[in-house]
Structure formats: C-alpha cells, structure tokens
Amino acid sequence: MDKEVAVQSLTDTMAKFTSYIGKRLPTDVKQKLADLRTLETNPLAKSIYDSMAENQEAADKLDRPSCQDTGVIQYFISAGAKFPLLGELEEILQNATLGATKIGPLRHNAVETFDEKNTGTNTGSKIPWLDWEIVPDSDCATIDVYMAGGGCTLPGKATVLMPGQGYEGVTEFVFDVITSRGVNACPPLLVGVGVSTSVETAARLSKRAILRPVNSKNPNANAALMEELLEEGLNEVGIGPQGLTGNNSVMGVNIESSARHPSTIGVAVSTGCWAHRRGKIRFNADLSYEVLSHEGVVL
Amino acid sequence: MKKILQTPIRDEDLESLNVGDVVYLTGHLVTCRDVAHRRLIEQKRELPVDLKGGAIFHAGPIVRKKDDGKFEMVSIGPTTSMRMEKFEREFIKQTGVKLIVGKGGMGPETAAGCQEGKAVHAIFPGGCAVLAATKVEEIERAEWQDLGMPETLWVNRVREFGPLIISIDTKGKNLIEQNKARFNEKKAPVMERIFSQVRFIK
Numbered sequence: 001m002d003k004e005v006a007v008q009s010l011t012d013t014m015a016k017f018t019s020y021i022g023k024r025l026p027t028d029v030k031q032k033l034a035d036l037r038t039l040e041t042n043p044l045a046k047s048i049y050d051s052m053a054e055n056q057e058a059a060d061k062l063d064r065p066s067c068q069d070t071g072v073i074q075y076f077i078s079a080g081a082k083f084p085l086l087g088e089l090e091e092i093l094q095n096a097t098l099g100a101t102k103i104g105p106l107r108h109n110a111v112e113t114f115d116e117k118n119t120g121t122n123t124g125s126k127i128p129w130l131d132w133e134i135v136p137d138s139d140c141a142t143i144d145v146y147m148a149g150g151g152c153t154l155p156g157k158a159t160v161l162m163p164g165q166g167y168e169g170v171t172e173f174v175f176d177v178i179t180s181r182g183v184n185a186c187p188p189l190l191v192g193v194g195v196s197t198s199v200e201t202a203a204r205l206s207k208r209a210i211l212r213p214v215n216s217k218n219p220n221a222n223a224a225l226m227e228e229l230l231e232e233g234l235n236e237v238g239i240g241p242q243g244l245t246g247n248n249s250v251m252g253v254n255i256e257s258s259a260r261h262p263s264t265i266g267v268a269v270s271t272g273c274w275a276h277r278r279g280k281i282r283f284n285a286d287l288s289y290e291v292l293s294h295e296g297v298v299l
Numbered sequence: 300m301k302k303i304l305q306t307p308i309r310d311e312d313l314e315s316l317n318v319g320d321v322v323y324l325t326g327h328l329v330t331c332r333d334v335a336h337r338r339l340i341e342q343k344r345e346l347p348v349d350l351k352g353g354a355i356f357h358a359g360p361i362v363r364k365k366d367d368g369k370f371e372m373v374s375i376g377p378t379t380s381m382r383m384e385k386f387e388r389e390f391i392k393q394t395g396v397k398l399i400v401g402k403g404g405m406g407p408e409t410a411a412g413c414q415e416g417k418a419v420h421a422i423f424p425g426g427c428a429v430l431a432a433t434k435v436e437e438i439e440r441a442e443w444q445d446l447g448m449p450e451t452l453w454v455n456r457v458r459e460f461g462p463l464i465i466s467i468d469t470k471g472k473n474l475i476e477q478n479k480a481r482f483n484e485k486k487a488p489v490m491e492r493i494f495s496q497v498r499f500i501k
C-alpha cells in the first residue's frame with residue numbers, strides 16, 4: 001500500500017472506531033452491568049439499571065452518543081518499534097479525533113487552558129492525549145481509545161504516602177476518594193488504583209488500570225488479593241447506581257503497580273463511570289485490524 | 300402505578316412526596332444551568348420564560364437544527380446540580396419553580412429553598428441522555444440563544460419524562476446527604492477488616 005493511502009485508511013478506521021465507542025459500551029462492561037442488574041434487589045436501584053439498559057438500546061438503535069458528555073479523547077498506544085506508520089501515528093490520531101467529532105457527533109470538549117477558549121474541534125495543545133509504549137521487535141500496534149468525561153474524571157486523585165502508612169494507607173485513600181467524590185461520578189464505577197513511587201507514575205498506572213478488562217486480575221498474588229478485598233469492601237458500603245444506595249458500589253477494582261523508592265508509596269485513583277467508554281483495537285503491519293473490546297463490531 | 304406530575308405543578312401535588320419516591324413529568328421542562336442562574340440572581344435580568352409552577356433541568360443538551368428550521372433534541376443528560384447550589388434558593392423564591400431536575404445531590408441552601416417555596420429537587424440517572432431525548436416530544440422555544448447550545452433555555456414539551464428520583468422534598472429532607480452519612484458510617488469497620496489483611500510490609 002502506498003504510504004498516503006495507508007495513512008488515510010488508518011485515519012478513517014480510527015475516526016470510525018472513536019465515534020463507535022461513544023455509542024456502544026465494551027463487551028466486558030455491558031456484561032458486568034447486566035450482572036449487577038440481576039444481583040440488585042433494591043427496587044429503586046433496579047429501576048436505575050433498567051434505565052441504563054434502555055438508554056444503551058436507544059443509543060444503539062438511533063446511532064447516537066449514549067451520554068451527552070463524550071469527554072476528552074485519549075489514546076493509549078502500545079506500538080511495535082517496527083510498525084510501519086509509527087512516525088505518522090500522532091497526526092493520524094489528531095485527524096481521527098477531528099473526524100470522530102463530525103461523525104459522532106461528539107460534544108466539543110477541548111478548552112485551551114489559560115486562553116480559556118473552546119477550540120470547537122476536540123483537538124488542542126496535546127489533545128487528543130497520547131500515551132506511548134514501544135514494543136521491541138513487533139510490527140503491530142494496539143490502541144486503546146478512552147473518552148474521559150467530566151464526571152468520571154473529577155474524582156481522580158494522587159498522593160505520596162510514607163511507608164509507615166503502608167497498604168492500610170492505600171486502602172484508606174481509595175475508600176475516601178470513592179465514598180466522597182465518587183458518589184457523584186455516575187456509579188457503579190470501575191476503580192483504577194496505581195501503587196508506585198511518585199504521583200505521576202501512580203496516576204498513569206491508575207489510568208492504565210481502568211483500561212484493563214473489568215474482571216481481570218493483577219498477576220501478583222498480593223495485588224490480586226487487594227483488588228478483591230477493595231472490591232468486596234466497597235460493595236459492602238452499598239453506594240448503588242448513581243449513589244442512590246444498592247447491593248453493590250463498583251464494577252470492579254483494578255490495581256497496576258511498579259517498584260517504588262523505599263521511602264515512598266505513590267498512590268493514585270482514576271475512575272471510570274458506568275458508561276465506561278473505551279475500546280481496544282489491534283493493527284497488523286498491513287493495517288488489517290481486529291477490535292478486541294467489542295464483540296461483533298462493523299465499522 | 301406511575302406517579303406523573305403535570306405542569307403547572309401545584310403545592311398539593313408535591314406535599315405528599317418523600318425523598319426516594321419516583322415520579323415522571325408531563326408538560327414543560329426548561330433547561331436552565333449556570334449562566335441562566337447567574338443572569339437572574341447576580342445580574343438581576345428577567346428570565347425570558349415564566350417558570351411559575353414550572354420545571355427546570357440542569358442540563359446542556361446536543362440539539363440539531365432540522366431542515367424545516369425546527370430543533371431536534373439529540374441527547375440531553377443531567378449535569379452536576381451542586382454547581383447551582385449558590386443560586387438555587389433565591390432562584391426558587393424569585394421564579395416560583397416547583398421541580399428542579401439534575402444529577403447528584405444539592406446542599407442545605409437548596410433544601411431550605413425547597414422547604415420555603417414548596418419545591419422539590421429530583422435526580423435523573425446520569426449518562427442516560429438518549430433515553431431522556433426520546434421523552435422530549437418537541438422543542439417549543441429556544442431563549443437566550445446567545446449563550447450557545449449548552450446554556451440556551453430550551454423549552455421542551457415532554458411526556459412521562461423520567462425516572463425522576465426525589466432527592467430533596469418539600470420538608471427539606473435531603474436523600475444524598477443522608478446517603479453520604481450512611482456510607483461514611485459503613486466504611487470504617489470495613490476498612491478495619493481490610494487493614495488486617497494487607498500488612499504486606501513486614
């Protein structure tokens with residue numbers, strides 16, 4: 001394929017995929033919401049789950065963004081060092097965001113800071129936000145798209161604890177964020193926790209954590225145990241859908257971690273709302289692709 | 300059976316409602332958020348819509364202009380009501396509005412305003428913007444269009460718009476405040492139990 005044609009083809013696919021994920025939830029989230037709806041016994045909470053399901057059906061049928069807040073667009077790229085369009089990807093994703101804004105249509109959510117003007121295109125300085133990981137020896141690229149809505153971004157918080165505060169301090173931090181600011185962020189939330197060395201490393205990992213499938217587990221046994229304990233514990237608080245109380249609080253808790261300085265524990269929480277709009281797509285070197293997050297997609 | 304409120308809403312329609320009750324609205328629902336509140340209260344400008352006995356929606360919708368010049372509601376979800384807390388008590392007093400719809404709870408000032416003015420605040424489930432749009436029969440008027448799409452006062456004729464969960468009632472009870480207190484009470488013993496199982500630093 002001629003390079004220009006290849007760039008155009010990848011831009012079109014990413015524009016369509018970005019718009020698509022604003023209208024239909026990923027398979028794992030859809031399944032989890034269906035499970036929570038079945039497990040719920042509180043009649044008010046049940047009726048909220050019914051409204052959510054009805055909303056998603058209407059969005060699919062009418063081909064409209066399911067929530068009016070289509071967020072700031074973020075791409076998390078895991079690209080092979082030999083992926084043929086590596087150098088073009090940044091521009092491709094800028095143009096894909098412009099395209100998706102028209103196709104969606106997406107709400108205009110990029111305000112230039114300090115100038116305080118809405119660009120009206122969903123693009124701006126460093127927006128769409130790109131996060132890179134380079135995979136040696138590979139010629140494929142996997143891209144996660146995320147719509148960071150206002151409501152679900154607001155609870156986000158990071159801090160650095162002293163080692164004396166331990167994982168007990170991490171637990172307390174997570175509970176405080178979710179039971180205070182999380183309540184207004186359209187629960188049931190997917191809670192991402194980063195346990196690391198400083199604020200920015202923990203924050204990045206906490207965001208990566210909510211890109212992981214809802215029911216996935218951290219490979220480290222202690223981290224997996226903590227995911228389970230936090231999930232059970234938060235559910236016991238009974239926040240329910242929209243904070244109106246119910247049998248559960250969260251879709252899940254995912255932890256991502258790194259090694260840390262012996263004197264610090266960096267911890268951060270990112271939240272995804274019930275309308276957790278993310279998508280995962282993998283491109284091969286010839287630009288054939290596979291959508292990994294949504295079953296049965298036709299772009 | 301569905302409890303349906305109809306605009307204009309009278310005091311007696313609301314007096315028997317309690318926090319946690321679910322109602323629906325038929326009649327007119329006007330979008331009204333940050334700047335509209337500011338213009339009325341701070342700048343003392345008269346609202347272009349009569350809200351006596353009426354209902355407002357804290358929302359910034361996506362609206363499409365159709366070929367015949369009319370507007371179509373594409374997507375309309377609630378925005379965080381708490382942002383209007385600063386103005387709502389006075390807003391209720393000046394306009395005589397009876398039903399305020401939004402997302403999340405509001406504070407003690409609004410609760411006081413609801414008690415004084417026999418009004419209620421209700422929550423429409425966040426994120427259900429297409430569901431809400433399908434309950435809008437027609438956009439009858441659009442006022443203060445100079446404010447741009449999200450802030451324009453869209454006068455919607457709605458049918459059985461809901462579910463609307465009463466979060467502040469005419470007695471001044473506040474559901475979300477009650478819930479938050481309950482969550483805080485519940486979390487301490489749960490955390491204690493977890494602490495004993497996460498002492499990974501030995």
Ligand code: SF4
Nearest residue numbers: 067149151186273426
């Ligand atoms: S928190 Fe999520 S579902 Fe709720 S309004 Fe924001 S983007 Fe929509």
